[in-house]
Amino acid sequence: MIDNDLLEDYLHFLKIERGLSINTIKSYRQDLKHFISYLNINSVNNFELLDEDTILNYMKHMNENNLSRNSIIRSVSTLRKFSKYLVQFKYIDDDFMSKVDTPKRAQHLPAVLTTEEVDKLLAVPDTSNKYGIRDRAIFEVMYATGLRVSELVHLKLEDLHLNVGLIQTLGKGNKERIIPIGDVASKWINIYLNHSRSILLKNRRSPFLFLNAHGSGLSRQSIWQKIKKYVSLAGIKKNVTPHTLRHSFATHILENGADLRIVQDLLGHSDISTTQIYTHISNHRLSEVYDKYHPEI
The missing domain is CATH 1.10.443.10 (Intergrase catalytic core)
Structure with missing residues (x-):
């Protein structure tokens, strides 16, 4: 299973080094815990094993579980920052988010009169x-x-x-x-x-x-x-x-x-x-x- 200690180290980094707010860190924690839970369920027990297909399957999983488009976009953004952190501090060699495009925001339909x-x-x-x-x-x-x-x-x-x-x-x-x-x-x-x-x-x-x-x-x-x-x-x-x-x-x-x-x-x-x-x-x-x-x- 994925070790949660690395997640806590990252959140501590966001708080001390990046100075992010409590609410922002809470949002990051929620997104990453959901992601790690998905990895554990699918027997992915090492961040080194992550690739583009894993992330695309996770995005599909979120969509199938009726997460909103904006929630998926936020989660992808969280993973992108987390992946850069893992590369920066030598936890992984390759950025697993480098080939993943962020979904476009849902287009808001303009108001129309009957x-x-x-x-x-x-x-x-x-x-x-x-x-x-x-x-x-x-x-x-x-x-x-x-x-x-x-x-x-x-x-x-x-x-x-x-x-x-x-x-x-x-x-x-x-x-x-x-x-x-x-x-x-x-x-x-x-x-x-x-x-x-x-x-x-x-x-x-x-x-x-x-x-x-x-x-x-x-x-x-x-x-x-x-x-x-x-x-x-x-x-x-x-x-x-x-x-x-x-x-x-x-x-x-x-x-x-x-x-x-x-x-x-x-x-x-x-x-x-x-x-x-x-x-x-x-x-x-x-x-x-x-x-x-x-x-x-």
Whole structure:
């Protein structure tokens, strides 16, 4: 069996030489004790016998025992430091972690609104006044096109081609793209142009489509504040930002059968791997619906 004395020597080294906190050392101890227990169960009784395959099998063991991705990453990091210590003080000749890659952290799926939540949000602005009409038009455009908030605030009158159902925008890297815009969003843009924009403009001139109370273009921060305000009024509990409408747009059109390459073009992604996150979201949402409504057998 593996001798625990070496483990205690290492933890003492971390405390005295490295000055690590009690909690950090406690975490190291826990990770290494689990590892040593695994080695003992599998009749590995000497650190000199460790190699890449042993570590990969241990990582598989942790995964099969439902350890979280972050716990596995932490454990691999602990083993990497421990292996370097063993080499440094001549307990072993070869670093058994040298060929082992650290697992990537789990990718956090961005928040997405359901279609019902989108409807709630769109219905909140009071469209009996100029600001409510403007805000409704903003949200309709964001959800209908997936524009980034930076693209939205720089949208100009000359970028509108509503007669053919298109708008154009200048995205990241100054890449221009043409985006279809649906009838509903087009309708609200026209209502805004006919009933709000000229009032907000106050006999001034501005190339920008969406204006603030002073007749100037809106800022990204102002869009963020409006989203937070209306999300609260809609009673939506999710953490919603302007980018959430972009995520929701992409997810919903994928769920309705759009090709991934088309979504990539609509969003202005240079790399399709960036767009693929939305397939994960769709699958995740599908699993949630299945778990909620499928009867247990």
